[in-house]
Amino acid sequence: MLPTGIIALYSRLIDLERWLKKARDALSDLSTVIQKKICMLGDFAVGKTSLTRRFVEGQFDDRYLSTIGVKISRRSINLPDLPVFNMLLWDLAGSEEFSGAQASYLQGASGALLVCDLTRRATLASISTYVQRLRKVSPQVAIVIAGNKEDLQEHCEISPQRLADLAEQTGASWFTTSAKTGTGVEQAFQNLAQQIMGIPLT
């Protein structure tokens, strides 16, 4: 028969070992998953929700259902030599005037996809306003400008040169995209992730 003191000590040691294992697992999760907040911004109906859906679910819908408030979705991507990278996509409602309420959604953003609709010239002009508001809240935020609906070439009102000029002024990257066909979508999000993690852009 072992003395009760030794049995109690032994069971404490087992508890301690269990606790250490849990702590080790939690630490290894922390070191293998990086999660960053990305805001989808742009005027109404430019395609923020559609680009998010294309990127997260690989799907497209022709119907227009305006976003109310915010919808958050997530997709993991692989980056060279890095642990799992989770993109938390905050799909915000578009609006002509940037309201105070929306500014509070931008807190803590590491990156933003600023979307304009290539078939509506006015949606490009709004992007500068979004950039200013965004940088006020998150000065170091990484930005990609997406000229969306590139499948509607015959109605295009914004030239690639104008997108390139705006991107240069803004210190952003730019892509033409189509949520409908998928053109440029992976590349735009991949570029954003690389900017956020400081991985050289190719």
Ligand SMILES: Nc1nc2c(ncn2[C@@H]2O[C@H](COP(=O)(O)OP(=O)(O)OP(=O)(O)O)[C@@H](O)[C@H]2O)c(=O)[nH]1
């Ligand atoms: N042809 C074409 N249509 C698109 C594309 N992207 C979005 N649309 C259509 O444009 C409309 C608006 O798309 P949404 O993704 O809802 O736009 P949004 O920016 O989220 O709009 P709000 O939530 O109101 O700010 C929908 O009818 C979409 O099907 C695209 O790349 N090509």
Ligand SMILES: [Mg+2]
């Ligand atoms: Mg939407």
